[in-house]
Amino acid sequence: MGEVIVVTSGKGGVGKTTTTANIGAGLASMGCKVALVDADIGLRNLDVVLGLENRIVYDIVDVTSGNCRLRQALIKDKRLEGLHLLPAAQTKDKTAVSPEQMRELCGELKKEFDYIIIDCPAGIEQGFRNAVAGAEKAVVVTTPEVSAVRDADRIIGLLEAAGLYEPKLVINRIRLKMVRQGDMMSIEDIIDILAIDLLGVIPEDELIVITTNRGEAVVLDQNSRSGQAYRNITRRILGEEVPMVNLEEEDGFLKKLRKIIGLK
């Protein structure tokens, strides 16, 4: 039996879809059978991020309404063995699927896949309730901004109300230079406020823009820091103990200088 994980955030634009795509590609590259489910009905995007937009025939609403069988709607990635996508419908709205149907769908997928990763829409309405209905675990994505952390806090409360306890946190787009200058909240600051376990930290990286432009996953890039960060997240999901990379490693010189002139 597979495991159903929902990727959520509350606020839009913090990197839910990118994180879903990279966790999925990461797990598939490590030999797992993965189904990615785009639950953002009406605003589907996971297909373009994965570069699979030209291969959609059926979507999630076709499956739940009985227009096609689940197997027909699942798109198989040609580059990564084991990676599959169930795309969202683009012309319907969030009410086209019910939480009950989502639970049924996840149960079906669990029989065949090791991991089912659900890309949750932004917001806390029906789309959110649908996305979390069939999930067993939750990942909350945030960025080091007041608005994103506030929404993450709200989402953590709503996840717990839905029975998804102990969600794990991904901090996205952290800029080490700004953290060092004291102009961006640090990992510790955010963990301190939200009081949940950390799954991983993704540094701000231009390569994510570039790979997304091409419809590729940065997790497969062996030389980038963001790719490494996503690989670490993947391994932690698989149950491995991976130490958090010390992101403050370049701090040495400034720290010494600060000490010399007697400033904190």
Next chain:
Amino acid sequence: MLEFLSRLFSRDNGSKNVAKERLRLVLVHDRTSISPQLLETLKADLIQVVSNYMEIDESALEVNLDSSGNTVALVANIPVKGMKRTANRRI
């Protein structure tokens, strides 16, 4: 010049502290918006406990969360109709 240097090298003057403080305040308020259902349960429990000691007017009971500034208080207004003799005996 010194001010510039201290801004450059000190962590304390960064805008992240402003962000943290604002976030902390906002969350104090956000987190207290508990569901009406939970408040009803709390009310029922309160009635049960207080009724052990005094006779209260259950219909006029009011329980609310009051947030002002950066503190939150649970305010309960429980009209008492009379004391219970049994409560005295217990002590």
